[in-house]
Amino acid sequence: MYTVIRRNRLITSLKNCQCISNRNAGYIVLVPEIGEDTHSADAVMKPDGLPAFSDITIENCLGAIGQQAGLVEKTVKSLENDIEQKNISVSNLRSIFEELDRVAGPLDTTWGIAKALYLGNSTLIPTKSYMNIHERARIARASKYNSKILYDALSQQSDNVQGEESRLLQRFLLEGKLNGLTHTQDKRDTLRDILVQLGKERASFKNKVNMAVHTFGHGIKDFNLVRDFPVTLLEAISKDPASPTQGPWKITLQPQIVEGFLKYCPDRMQRWNVWQANVRKASGQQERSLENSTHLEGIRSLRKRQANLLGYPTYAAMSMQTKMVKSVDNLKQIFANLLKFAGPAQSTEIEQLQNFAIDSGFQNKLDVYDVAYWQRKHLIANHQLNEENLREYFPLPNVFSGLFKLSEDLFNIRIVERKNVEVWQPAVKYYDVFDNSGGVAPVGGFYIDCYSKENKFGKNNGWMVSIRNRNTSAELTPLCALIFNFTKPSQGTPYLLSFDDLHMVFKTFGSALQHLLTKAPYTDLAGLSNIEWDASQVAGNVMCNFLDNPATLKQLSQHYTSKEALSDNELQKIPLIKTSLAGFNLCQELYFADLDIELHQSDAFWLDVVKKLWPVYHCMPLDKKDAHPCSMTEIFSGDWAAAQFSHLYSKVIAADISSEFAGKSDAEVATTGQRFKETFLALGGSVPTAEVFRRFRGRDPSVEALLKSLNILNKTQTTGDI
Structure with a gap:
């Protein structure tokens, strides 16, 4: 897995369901009693501009955040006063944006240091302390986007604003709209209440998934069941990681353990047992007290109310305001273009894998929980390709x-x-x-x-x-x-x-x-x-x-x-490794991406949505008790609601870019690398990505490069435009 952690990802209201101004929401923020006039921030940074990690403590990190957050909020308040008293010209956008940047810089730095310490060594910044820092910094950082006075003043600016200031102005206006600043105070209060309820539902959803994961434990004593497991997996499941081959071993529902077990366990019944526990966790099929179906439907309902209040027909439509694809219709067309080739490729791949399994003595029809195991066996038997050996x-x-x-x-x-x-x-x-x-x-x-x-x-x-x-x-x-x-x-x-x-x-x-x-x-x-x-x-x-x-x-x-x-x-x-079962894997990605969108624009019960979409993307039947949406934390408790497709679409764009490097000499690759550096790496969010792509490739993106890189076009006889 891979994660980018950014402080100011676009549209705070979509990323965090409680991103409402602290002046209106009545938050109680847990920070130490350190005054804003102290010099806690001085202990965080060294004169050379790098963090003073040897001297940083929880106390001075919390103190610095309190001091710097207070300064950010005071600056926003000062700008509001100047605007109301007409002491400044709002048309001078550069001056306003630069002033906000000056005070945001130190806050962002301390916040980033806390994140690095939290992830790198949580004994330095424990979870509770980090969450206090995170909440205080987040609320202060969002204050400029929650200012009704600043929003109203900026919304009156001319469309003739150019360059980075124009792009930043667009961000302020979109953030403000999605934070409800175009509505009356009553509607903003309603939005706040919706988001508070949504936060509670999301937290309950996540907690129940965590409990369901930790509740399941499948013990193994027979070494023959784990004989093919790589050492890293054995260490993760062994009672004594120092002696991973001795046993006993415990299989849990941690994602990497489930994935590894399905890939290496030779016993089909054992694979089924772990797989069914995984796809049914946090559902009514398991422990009733941990079922998430109710929370899932509650989250969907609240998100629809949020979108409707802000003027959007569905939450999916609202989500598209912060996406490169711009609309659900455009996205659905991309899904269709990919599925046209991935679907037939999947059927061919599974048929070939079924034949290999039968030739190897397997007497059943392949099911979802068989695929990873037989794919690994096929790569070893037919291509002498063992991924574990490559590690060396x-x-x-x-x-x-x-x-x-x-x-x-x-x-x-x-x-x-x-x-x-x-x-x-x-x-x-x-x-x-x-x-x-x-x-x-x-x-x-x-x-x-x-x-x-x-x-x-x-x-x-x-x-x-x-x-x-x-x-x-x-x-x-x-x-x-x-x-x-x-x-x-x-x-x-x-x-x-x-x-x-x-x-x-x-x-x-x-x-x-x-x-x-x-x-x-x-x-x-x-x-x-x-x-x-x-x-x-x-x-x-x-x-x-x-x-x-x-x-x-x-x-x-x-x-x-x-x-x-x-x-x-x-x-x-x-x-x-990349192209084997590429059609099958791409159909899986397409299914989850489309499921996410449909769950955020359809009024049908979640299980009915699953039953409708599953056969569109899968050539294997849906298990009657499969309840995988009940544990989809990335969508229902995380940040990726109606945005799951983003992982796949980034691959589409990247494959198209990478095709520009293919087949070139070293000198030509260096020239292409320089163009990529001057566009995608240099411009950041100062130019819309669609325009950045056109500057690099001279046209709009196509899905063809991804399909070629996965060798999917060679696996199907499907014809037609891509």
């Missing part, structure tokens, strides 16, 4: 060296480690980034923490934590932290990356490059800020796509003992 060629230090070299060659930059920098734990490293195209000072910097203190998130993750954005008014350069929760290896042996890990590292670093190489002057437009949700993962996916190139993989690979690179024979097989 990707030791973590070598991967980072290769990734840095690739980025330097593509974007004409230098990445230089700086020693003797204060960090939150000894293994953390810091790097300056220099732009060779001009200037001697670094344009930004980043930390890398590969081994978080505890893997409390259940699987390997990567976070790009924005510590601070580029902010010319506050004279701040971008700074971020790349945090991974790999298990620290034993002495003398490097951590070996799986192919999924490899993609996650590249994707995380791609987002870091977009954060670090931005040239947008305002913090709310720089890096990944203000980028449409369905384009937010484009840079990360573009970097991932370089792993499709055998030459890139060869440069990255080095066996951790022999130091040999992957052979040409092995390199030719690796694309099968």
Whole structure:
């Protein structure tokens, strides 16, 4: 898994269901009794502009947030007073935006430091303390977008505003509209009540899923059932991780354990048992006290009321206001274009896998919980491709060296480690980034923490934590932290990356490059800020796509003992990891994306929506007791309601971009990399992504490149335009 953490992602009302001005909502924010005139903020930063990690405590971090949040809110209030008394000209947008940026910079930095510490070492910033910091900073950061006075004044500005100020003005107006500032106080109060109820329902949904996950436990004592499990999976399920092959082992519903179990367990009945527990969790099919069907319907109803109050027919239609695709109709057409080829490819793939399974002695019709197991067996038997064996060629230090070299060659930059920098734990490293195209000072910097203190998130993750954005008014350069929760290896042996890990590292670093190489002057437009949700993962996916190139993989690979690179024979097989069952996997992505949209625009009961959509995207039947929407936390308790498709659409855009690099000489690739740097990496959210794409490709996006990269077009005889 991969995550980008940003402070000011577009449209706070869509991201956080309680983002209402603290002056109106009556929030009680838990911050320490530290006055705003104290110098707590001074203890957080060093004179060289980097965090003073050796001196940071929970107390001075909380104190700095209180001080800086108060200053932000005072500045907004001061602007409101000046506007009402006509002391300033609202037409001077640059002056207003720069003043807001100056006070936002220090707050953003302290908030980012707290996030890095929370993810990197939660003993430094425990969860409760971090949530206090997060809430105080979030409310202060949103205050400018919840100001009725500021919104009314800005909405009267001329359409002749140009450049970054025009883009920032558009953001203020859209944020204000979605926060209800175009309505009367009574309607805003109603909106507040809806969002408070929604917050409670979302919290209940998440809590019940968590409880359902921890309630299930399936014990195994027979080593034959786990004999093919990779060591990393055995360590996760063993009673004694130090002796992973000894047993007993406990299977839980943690996502990475379910995924691994279905892939490696040879006993079909055991696979079914774990799979059915997973798809029925938090539903009426299991423990009644943990059922989420009621909360799911409550969340859908409240979101529809929210959208209707704001003038939109459905929540899905409201969500499109912050997306590159712009409308549900456009999105549905993209789904149809992909399904036209992915559907037939899926049927062909499953038929071939069924034949292989029968030839291997399997006597049943393949079901959903059989696919991952037989796919793995097929890759080993027919292609001698064992993903676990590939790990030995990707030791973590070598991967980072290769990734840095690739980025330097593509974007004409230098990445230089700086020693003797204060960090939150000894293994953390810091790097300056220099732009060779001009200037001697670094344009930004980043930390890398590969081994978080505890893997409390259940699987390997990567976070790009924005510590601070580029902010010319506050004279701040971008700074971020790349945090991974790999298990620290034993002495003398490097951590070996799986192919999924490899993609996650590249994707995380791609987002870091977009954060670090931005040239947008305002913090709310720089890096990944203000980028449409369905384009937010484009840079990360573009970097991932370089792993499709055998030459890139060869440069990255080095066996951790022999130091040999992957052979040409092995390199030719690796694309099968991506293209094997690509039609099946794409149909799965399309199903979840469309299900999310339909659940946020249809009035039908959730199960009826599932029954309608399932056969459209699947060639296998729906289990009668499958209740997977009841545990879809990303949609119903997370930030991705009516936005799940964004993950897929970012891949569509990235594949189209990556096709521009294909088949070119090293010099031509460097030239193309420079164009990508000057568009997608430099412009950030200062230009709509559709326009940025046109500047890079000279046309609008197409789904063809994604289909080609997945080798789907060669698996079907379907004809017609893409």
